[in-house]
Amino acid sequence: MNVVNLLTSDDQNWNSRYKRNCAVFIISYIFMGAVTGITNDTYVSYLNMTVPDVVKAFPMWGSISSLAMALIILAVPKIGYKKMIVISPLLLIAALLACIYSRNTDMIIIANLLVNIGAGMFDFMYPLMFTSYVPKDKRVSMFARVMYCNLISQAILTFLNGKIVVWQFAQYLGISYDQASNMSEHPQLLNALQNGYYLNSYELAMWIAIIFTVLSFLAVLFLKEVPADYHEETNQPTNKFHIDWSILKNKYALLWVLIWAPVRFGASIVLPYFPIYLNNFLHISRGATSTIITMQTFAMVLGYFATPYIEKKMGSIVSTAVLTIACVPMMLIMANGLMFGSNIAWIIGIVLFLRSGLANATSPINASLPLTFVSKNLVPAYSSFMTIFNSAIGILAGLYCRYWLLRTDAGYGYAYYITSTLYVIAMILLVIVFAKKYNRTTPNENELTMNETKEAIRDDAD
Numbered sequence: 001m002n003v004v005n006l007l008t009s010d011d012q013n014w015n016s017r018y019k020r021n022c023a024v025f026i027i028s029y030i031f032m033g034a035v036t037g038i039t040n041d042t043y044v045s046y047l048n049m050t051v052p053d054v055v056k057a058f059p060m061w062g063s064i065s066s067l068a069m070a071l072i073i074l075a076v077p078k079i080g081y082k083k084m085i086v087i088s089p090l091l092l093i094a095a096l097l098a099c100i101y102s103r104n105t106d107m108i109i110i111a112n113l114l115v116n117i118g119a120g121m122f123d124f125m126y127p128l129m130f131t132s133y134v135p136k137d138k139r140v141s142m143f144a145r146v147m148y149c150n151l152i153s154q155a156i157l158t159f160l161n162g163k164i165v166v167w168q169f170a171q172y173l174g175i176s177y178d179q180a181s182n183m184s185e186h187p188q189l190l191n192a193l194q195n196g197y198y199l200n201s202y203e204l205a206m207w208i209a210i211i212f213t214v215l216s217f218l219a220v221l222f223l224k225e226v227p228a229d230y231h232e233e234t235n236q237p238t239n240k241f242h243i244d245w246s247i248l249k250n251k252y253a254l255l256w257v258l259i260w261a262p263v264r265f266g267a268s269i270v271l272p273y274f275p276i277y278l279n280n281f282l283h284i285s286r287g288a289t290s291t292i293i294t295m296q297t298f299a300m301v302l303g304y305f306a307t308p309y310i311e312k313k314m315g316s317i318v319s320t321a322v323l324t325i326a327c328v329p330m331m332l333i334m335a336n337g338l339m340f341g342s343n344i345a346w347i348i349g350i351v352l353f354l355r356s357g358l359a360n361a362t363s364p365i366n367a368s369l370p371l372t373f374v375s376k377n378l379v380p381a382y383s384s385f386m387t388i389f390n391s392a393i394g395i396l397a398g399l400y401c402r403y404w405l406l407r408t409d410a411g412y413g414y415a416y417y418i419t420s421t422l423y424v425i426a427m428i429l430l431v432i433v434f435a436k437k438y439n440r441t442t443p444n445e446n447e448l449t450m451n452e453t454k455e456a457i458r459d460d461a462d
């Protein structure tokens with residue numbers, strides 16, 4: 001029980017089973033964070049070497065996976081949380097094995113989709129679970145906790161996995177680590193034999209990811225749930241794969257996804273390409289690239305720690321807008337990284353650290369706040385709707401990158417200018433629409449919103 005309290009709270013009024021489930025999920029999510037540390041870094045570079053055209057449309061493949069997950073989570077009110085995520089690690093293991101043993105392009109594309117689903121299902125499920133299991137007065141802090149626990153393990157593996165690849169590469173060639181690291185700064189200059197060894201060096205990191213996935217799977221098995229956790233008894237029938245469109249009668253539920261659409265688009269054309277941009281176009285070594293991405297992950301952890309304080313000082317909406325707009329100067333510097341010459345690695349590292357901390361400091365708020373717009377029964381449907389909508393945005397972003405923006409290398413830099421503009425426009429609209437009602441939301445206001453949604457359902461039934 002001490003471990004449970006350490007990961008959650010020592011509040012005796014909090015249902016002990018709810019607390020235990022939250023703690024079990026956090027432990028599983030810590031292991032999955034280690035997997036994500038690999039799949040977000042060396043795995044992306046691996047795909048860039050094996051199927052580069054597929055990587056150029058990376059947001060599209062991620063969005064297709066998200067669409068699949070959006071349909072899956074519609075079944076939550078029928079079958080619960082545990083069954084949803086217990087299969088995810090098994091899919092992920094199969095996908096990583098396919099990446100190790102197959103060089104078939106079509107097979108790797110399918111495996112990439114399954115990697116996204118296997119790891120992503122955890123990201124989709126914790127907002128639903130924690131909205132159900134966590135008291136309202138602890139919700140923001142617990143959303144922050146589950147995020148930074150995941151990110152700490154992610155940061156550690158991100159720091160190590162690139163260095164593991166370089167170390168293995170050095171072993172294959174019989175050279176020093178420093179020599180292998182220097183060669184990794186320009187992977188396009190490797191000869192056929194060196195490139196083959198370099199590609200094979202990624203397999204060790206993949207096996208480490210598989211081990212952590214197994215541990216995550218074992219932890220999930222200890223979840224204990226009952227139907228009341230994920231389903232409210234009402235007179236309305238629950239269809240397994242149906243979105244109740246009455247969720248959009250709440251104007252804030254609709255406006256939230258519309259205002260965040262340009263932010264999603266902007267993020268989709270820059271975030272997936274960090275490893276490629278740093279390594280291939282800013283010519284920062286593979287090991288140094290992993291270090292930089294690790295530091296930005298630690299910045300996210302610090303941001304999550306600061307979330308409750310930031311929300312208390314500025315409110316949910318204002319803090320989100322201010323910190324998001326504060327990222328814009330950092331992104332403009334990223335777009336012009338080559339101007340720093342020999343100092344590029346440490347300067348870009350600092351810039352990316354600051355950008356990541358600012359951008360993610362209010363992520364727990366943004367993950368929890370929109371789910372209070374609707375009742376428990378409608379949370380999966382609304383979450384699914386947001387996912388489908390955001391997936392459509394991601395598909396557009398992927399097509400835009402593949403067939404327009406990234407047709408030349410300069411597009412990797414232009415993406416930061418586009419994203420900066422979209423961020424500013426979206427955050428101004430966010431403040432105008434949401435600040436008055438939701439900047440400082442009280443529990444009573446959340447209940448009122450949920451009751452209004454229920455009334456709308458009853459009106460439809462009548």
